[in-house]
Amino acid sequence: MLGRPSVGRRRLIDGIRWRVRTGAPWRDLPPEYGPWQTVYGLFRRWSAMVSGRRC
Template identity: 85%
Template sequence: MGRGDLPDDQWAVLKPLLPVSVPGRPPLGRRKLIDGTRWRVRTGAPWRDLPSEYGPWQTVYGLFRYWRRDGTWPELLIRLQARANAAG
């Protein structure tokens, strides 16, 4: 795990909030894809410079782009904020 990757406790909170995988696609390590997206956003590096430990940059970028277009990223933020508000 890279130093900026999600720790297990944070992943346990995020995982149930993620959308269901697209049928017909092989299951990919979503945690690695999300960590790859977070790495790219944190560093500002080009997608093509994504470290190989996160998978092919095209796959990570594809998930990022798909979730941006279908509104998944803002929905995740809303759900995480609602969870935090409920916890006080």
């Protein structure tokens, strides 16, 4: 398989929870949660879905 190994969905959600709890910038997300861009993308999609907006 090519590319980076995937990060489990649970770790991405934990990354979102860490960011919301600490209020730190997305770029300061610890590496154990995966790339900050991936975690932020999931957060944006979830946030848009909850508010009824399109991505």
